[in-house]
Amino acid sequence: MSVIIEHKTKKIRDFKLSVNNDLHLVMDNIKTFRSIDKDFVIHSDHGFQYTSKIYIDKINKMAGTVSLSRVENSLNNREAEYWFSIIKRECLNELDYSKITLEDLKKIIADYIFWYNNYRIQSILNWKNTTAICYDVKIILNC
Template sequence: MNALDMAIRARTPAPGGIVHADHGVQFTSWVFTQKIRSAGLLPSLGTVGDGLDNAMMESFWSSMQIELLNRKKWRTRIELANAIFEYIEVFYNRRRRHSALSYATPHEYDLAHTPQPISA
């Protein structure tokens, strides 16, 4: 829930955006789906065992496993949590190249496709 709250606050997604998740108990909980819907977003949950509906997230988890988690032993959960946050928010979203986005990072893509307020 904390990650979802942070993502919604940071990106202020337009209504109708899709939140990709799998059938894990945390993602199918009433609280999680209500939070998604109250933000005007849609949950993306395919059928159980259907790997193609969640391919983008599976690719992300694979990248994080290879690029971060397999490279070091973590001493504490807090150290690991901080490293994961840094990987996602600083490296993956802002600097890592994503071929599906014509080599724009998710952060760059959001900036380019988010209407900017008009100032007087």
């Protein structure tokens, strides 16, 4: 799974799921990504997908900056690491994968993300959900 998380609001902006964790998966995810910021930063770990020239060139072409965490330091990529631990604990660990298709799994994840963005409150967001924080940010930035 490739996921795009908005730093300020913790909102899950998009995800792609594939049986292969490869460059195609990541490129497919950023292909449809539209940043709300003109100059955005995409942060990731040092996976081969994120250090490839094709990926870096695409982000640069979109006026973005690639930021890589320090080697063997998952805390630098904590938002993604945190989100993956939450979705596993609250959703994915309970599934019987022998009884669902990839399309079923995509729907389950999409439904979970909708719930996560719109209803799940977070202490880091002063006990609000990501949608409320997005609204607050837009008001503050006068957009």
